[in-house]
Amino acid sequence: MDSINPATGEVIETYDDHTADDVDSILDESAAVTSDWAETPITDRQQLLERAADVLRDNEDEYAELITHEMGKPISESRAEVEKCAWVCEYYAERAGEFLADRVIGSEPNARTFVSYEPLGAVLAVMPWNFPFWQVFRFAAPHLTAGNVGLLKHASNVPGCALAIEDVFREAGYPEGVFSTLLVDSEKMEDVIRDDRLDALTLTGSEGAGRTVAEQAGNELKKHVLELGGSDPFVVCEDADLDAAAETGVAARTINSGQSCIAAKRFIVVDAVYEDFLDQFVQEMEALEVGDPTDSDTEVGPQAREDLVEDLHEQVEASVDAGADLACGGGPMDREGWYYPPTVLAEPPMDSPAATEEVFGPVAAVFRAEDEADAIEMANDTHYGLGASIWTADLERGEGLAREIDAGCVFVNELVKSDPRVPFGGVKASGYGRELGKEGIHEFVNRKTVWVQSPGDEDDAVPTE
Structure with missing residues (x-):
């Protein structure tokens, strides 16, 4: 080996x-x-x-x-x-x-x-x-x-x-x-x-x-x-704290350079705040420090294997070809090592790889939902069910929506994580x-x-x- x-x-x-x-x-x-x-x-x-x-x-x-x-x-x-x-x-x-x-x-x-x-x-x-x-x-x-x-x-x-x-x-x-x-x-x-x-x-x-x-x-x-695997939804309601949601969303998507089963992969944002969230989210993604993983300032390192970069880029290209808007990133970086930049795909079609497959890398898909009910329907429209994150100022609403999500764990106003104190699966x-x-x-x-x-x-x- x-x-x-x-x-x-x-x-x-x-x-x-x-x-x-x-x-x-x-x-x-x-x-x-x-x-x-x-x-x-x-x-x-x-x-x-x-x-x-x-x-x-x-x-x-x-x-x-x-x-x-x-x-x-x-x-x-x-x-x-x-x-x-x-x-x-x-x-x-x-x-x-x-x-x-x-x-x-x-x-x-x-x-x-x-x-x-x-x-x-x-x-x-x-x-x-x-x-x-x-x-x-x-x-x-x-x-x-x-x-x-x-x-x-x-x-x-x-x-x-x-x-x-x-x-x-x-x-x-x-x-x-x-x-x-x-x-x-x-x-x-x-x-x-x-x-x-x-x-x-x-x-x-x-x-x-x-x-x-x-x-x-x-x-x-x-x-x-x-x-x-997982294709975790990150649902942003109209009353969410967008600054907190965008900042935490970037961390949830790019932890471990995006290579996590419980990373937020499908960002589902209600129409009323979609444009504002997307703007903030893209700015946060573009500001990430990509570089040598041994440098303490690095926030996104290389992908673990060369074939993983190739597979990831194929998913991005196929999603863009299907109609997704490439908001940032989008191709392997021209440098030594297996690097892929933080990438955002806006409104990819529901039959594109960004919507139907697990995307394992620093690539986020941001979907527009008509309203809260549509957002939950989109969140559950996957054959995966590992984790989910919901963002709302109304904690009672958040708990209610958490019960509607088909997943093993749901976090309200927090990214999905494994914790020794609570069951995970x-x-x-x-x-x-x-x-x-x-x-x-x-x-x-x-x-x-x-x-x-x-x-x-x-x-x-x-x-x-």
């Missing part, structure tokens, strides 16, 4: 893939430690997770530079990503015991009935390159602490990050085999998914990858969670299952019902099937 710097196109380092024998040994090691790790007191597992947070913070600069060099994220965002990983570790170090405590249920006077949360075993995480540390830690922090062991198949363009994350857990004191990295191509994942030593899996990635993994996991009857083609929060840690546990009847009470029992 080649690690290539997107800002220069140069190979940073080449890593040897794991062979079939290597994979077999890693699965054996995971299987061997599964029972002991599940029986480790949760307080011990929480303490180890707290140490992982310390390791992340102690090495923040090193990890941030690695992220930036491997996938091109601006260095300020890379540092923020490492800090967020430490936060999710601290969150579950504090709350996992509470979330996994037996839940007592009333049944009969002479019986104790409760739900016990017990680990499933070995869980595979197939993770993407765009948030190479955060995506992994939001999986690992809850599910290792729940008593599962973790296996990571990371994106092939961030092998250095994958191995660094494995080292974080090793340095924190986790037993060998509790968290392991598989440096293999995606084509070899089917054999791993079929392996009896694997009990469950989760994937964050494209809709196509999700469908493939869901079919394979379903055929093996293995529990799985999917967090897939999508509906429709954006996947199923939840990460983070209390709901997230329960995805990969056996929610076992236990009924303990007092001796001698058999005659009082109610007959059941």
Whole structure:
């Protein structure tokens, strides 16, 4: 696997893939430690997770530079990503015991009935390159602490990050085999998914990858969670604070240089404020600093791979050809590296790529809606359903509109974000299952019902099937 710097196109380092024998040994090691790790007191597992947070913070600069060099994220965002990983570790170090405590249920006077949360075993995480540390830690922090062991198949363009994350857990004191990295191509994942030593899996990635993994996991009857793509609407009502909406909208579209599943991608603005919002939004997009991602002043860095720039430009060209107005940007930048400028497409047709596809890069599509009702209809006119953002001065209206949006999460007067404290995930083609929060840690546990009847009470029992 080649690690290539997107800002220069140069190979940073080449890593040897794991062979079939290597994979077999890693699965054996995971299987061997599964029972002991599940029986480790949760307080011990929480303490180890707290140490992982310390390791992340102690090495923040090193990890941030690695992220930036491997996938091109601006260095300020890379540092923020490492800090967020430490936060999710601290969150579950504090709350996992509470979330996994037996839940007592009333049944009969002479019986104790409760739900016990017990680990499933070995869980595979197939993770993407765009948030190479955060995506992994939001999986690992809850599910290792729940008593599962973790296996990571990371994106092939961030092998250095994958191995660094494995080292974080090793340095924190986790037993060998509790968290392991598989440096293999995606084509070899089917054999791993079929392996009896694997009990469950989760994937964050494209809709196509999700469908493939869901079919394979379903055929093996293995529990799985999917967090897939999105085409998030950003709805601006006529009473919105346009300054705040435009400023936050630009951040929501261009975070991670536009390469985020939950980035705002379709800006749907009611007619009464459309022109004013568009003017402010374009000005904000054009003012962004595009440049070397290692420079702390850079706000938009390169795209992670050359093919991603090509795909992005094809979508822009097709949308313009279909009738969209190119308000700014619109073509690969003439410089070293894989750069695409902040771009705004005004009023693209509803059958253009900007309206129907996930556009993964710093390209915003701004649509005109007749009124609020039309805006909500347009927001829901997508087969995706990951997140949405609504902007209005009327908080009661905002909450009401949030309930009308078909998405896994809706934010009012705020950009869509993942937060350790609240569940995260999508509906429709954006996947199923939840990460983070209390709901997230329960995805990969056996929610076992236990009924303990007092001796001698058999005659009082109610007959059941």
